[in-house]
Amino acid sequence: xxxxxxxxxxxxxxxxxxxxxxxxxxxxxxxxxxxxxxxxxxxxxxxxxxxxxxxxxxxxxxxxxxxxxxxxxxxxxxxxxxxxxxxxxxxxxxxxxxxxxxxxxxxxxxxxxxxxxxxxxxxxxxxxxxxxxxxxxxxxxxxxxxxxxxxxxxxxxxxxxxxxxxxxxxxxxxxxxxxxxxxxxxxxxxxxxxxxxxxxxxxxxxxxxxxxxxxxxxxxxxxxxxxxxxxxxxxxxxxxxxxxxxxxxxxxxxxxxxxxx
Amino acid sequence: xxxxxxxxxxxxxxxxxxxxxxxxxxxxxxxxxxxxxxxxxxxxxxxxxxxxxxxxxxxxxxxxxxxxxxxxxxxxxxxxxxxxxxxxxxxxxxxxxxxxxxxxxxxxxxxxxxxxxxxxxxxxxxxxxxxxxxxxxxxxxxxxxxxxxxxxxxxxxxxxxxxxxxxxxxxxxxxxxxxxxxxxxxxxxxxxxxxxxxxxxxxxxxxxxxxxxxxxxxxxxxxx
Numbered sequence: 001x002x003x004x005x006x007x008x009x010x011x012x013x014x015x016x017x018x019x020x021x022x023x024x025x026x027x028x029x030x031x032x033x034x035x036x037x038x039x040x041x042x043x044x045x046x047x048x049x050x051x052x053x054x055x056x057x058x059x060x061x062x063x064x065x066x067x068x069x070x071x072x073x074x075x076x077x078x079x080x081x082x083x084x085x086x087x088x089x090x091x092x093x094x095x096x097x098x099x100x101x102x103x104x105x106x107x108x109x110x111x112x113x114x115x116x117x118x119x120x121x122x123x124x125x126x127x128x129x130x131x132x133x134x135x136x137x138x139x140x141x142x143x144x145x146x147x148x149x150x151x152x153x154x155x156x157x158x159x160x161x162x163x164x165x166x167x168x169x170x171x172x173x174x175x176x177x178x179x180x181x182x183x184x185x186x187x188x189x190x191x192x193x194x195x196x197x198x199x200x201x202x203x204x205x206x207x208x209x210x211x212x213x214x215x216x217x218x219x220x221x222x223x224x225x226x227x228x229x230x231x232x233x234x235x236x237x238x239x240x241x242x243x244x245x246x247x248x249x250x251x252x253x254x255x256x257x258x259x260x261x
Numbered sequence: 262x263x264x265x266x267x268x269x270x271x272x273x274x275x276x277x278x279x280x281x282x283x284x285x286x287x288x289x290x291x292x293x294x295x296x297x298x299x300x301x302x303x304x305x306x307x308x309x310x311x312x313x314x315x316x317x318x319x320x321x322x323x324x325x326x327x328x329x330x331x332x333x334x335x336x337x338x339x340x341x342x343x344x345x346x347x348x349x350x351x352x353x354x355x356x357x358x359x360x361x362x363x364x365x366x367x368x369x370x371x372x373x374x375x376x377x378x379x380x381x382x383x384x385x386x387x388x389x390x391x392x393x394x395x396x397x398x399x400x401x402x403x404x405x406x407x408x409x410x411x412x413x414x415x416x417x418x419x420x421x422x423x424x425x426x427x428x429x430x431x432x433x434x435x436x437x438x439x440x441x442x443x444x445x446x447x448x449x450x451x452x453x454x455x456x457x458x459x460x461x462x463x464x465x466x467x468x469x470x471x472x473x474x475x476x477x478x479x480x481x482x483x484x485x
Contacts, residue, residue: 089414089418089461090421091420091421091457091458091461092421093421093424093425093427093438094424094434094435094453094454095454095458097438097450097453097454098450098451098454098455100442101272101447101450178333179333181335182333182334182335182336183335185335185336185337185338186336186337186425186428189427189428189439189442190442196337199337199340199341199428200428202344203344203349203428203429208344208345209345211341211342212341212342214337214338214341215335215338215339215340215341215342216338218335218337218338218341219334219338219342222333222334222335222338226333
């Protein structure tokens with residue numbers, strides 16, 4: 001086992017993963033010690049997943065109902081136009097960094113509030129925007145017909161607008177969620193752990209194998225997230241919407257949403 | 262170290278600007294340099310990709326998918342893989358930063374040229390413009406607002422991502438952030454984070470002004 005990296009390049013208050021420098025990638029992945037224990041992959045994955053799921057749930061709860069209601073009542077249209085889909089333009093690392101001393105002084109420690117808040121700020125705008133545009137672009141004829149048939153406003157929103165908008169809403173949630181998984185590893189450089197720890201410790205100990213192993217784990221998780229959401233999207237789509245001839249149009253809108261920049 | 266008192270470790274000690282100005286200046290310059298190099302390289306690659314995509318339509322989907330794939334690679338993983346193969350160096354910092362700009366730039370350039378109405382193209386041909394003349398005097402001016410918008414978002418995004426490159430030692434202002442975190446010394450952290458956000462806003466403003474300057478007709482239309 002190789003000793004700890006030099007103090008200037010180590011986040012000194014954290015337990016370091018200590019791995020021999022000459023280990024191969026295969027040996028690292030097949031060593032049971034790599035997977036277990038407080039610095040093991042299982043614990044780190046649990047750490048990462050907990051934060052990622054909390055961020056996604058909170059930002060969906062914050063963004064989707066607000067955007068759906070505002071779009072239904074056609075309120076805040078100008079303000080919504082200002083929420084441009086900026087993707088990664090939110091400087092997560094800088095924002096989380098600024099929040100660290102504030103969190104420490106408030107007695108909450110290094111973790112996890114700074115990175116949690118920074119990730120929320122990263123995901124809420126795209127989710128809000130995709131929901132708002134999705135509900136707004138529902139065919140006015142369908143909404144008008146529903147009102148003429150005596151639907152209440154609540155019924156119009158829940159049985160007409162939301163089902164028709166669901167595909168685009170889910171695309172927005174998927175893109176934002178993949179973004180969260182892709183950004184979360186910087187937490188390891190903000191005094192936290194999670195899957196990013198292997199890249200951090202590998203760089204600190206000048207151990208390319210550890211860096212590469214960590215990078216592979218992060219990339220696999222991001223890939224799985226993207227694929228899982230495509231599956232959820234498909235399952236969540238109401239059967240009636242799947243049959244609609246307008247499906248092509250919403251797919252086009254979904255594509256626009258995905259690459260909007 | 263965590264017990265450092267408030268007085269000893271304020272969020273921002275103004276004298277740091279004077280004492281450590283060389284360091285701050287170097288960080289700002291490196292930040293701007295990395296941003297411009299990444300966006301510049303990304304723009305050249307994206308312009309070529311957009312040219313290919315518009316010339317051979319069937320390549321639009323594979324090019325967009327490839328760019329979208331690059332965009333979703335986690336930044337820490339991207340830097341990490343390159344560290345393992347290329348070591349800590351400028352190229353290791355620049356390749357991911359460049360790759361992240363391509364989706365934004367390529368889609369905006371394509372949208373720009375696709376926004377040229379077919380009737381306008383035909384009119385240009387009818388007036389006897391050569392394809393090169395048509396490109397530079399008709400199509401490019403129409404596409405400019407889209408291209409500038411793409412450059413604006415790509416640059417602002419890159420300014421934010423450069424800070425992450427600090428994990429491999431090339432982060433410009435991100436190095437001040439990381440240094441502050443490692444030493445639990447808040448002044449460099451606050452300066453690095455605030456200046457990087459300010460720099461992003463500055464680039465945003467710059468491209469907004471550039472767009473307005475390059476497309477005076479858009480302004481005129483608005484005032485009418």
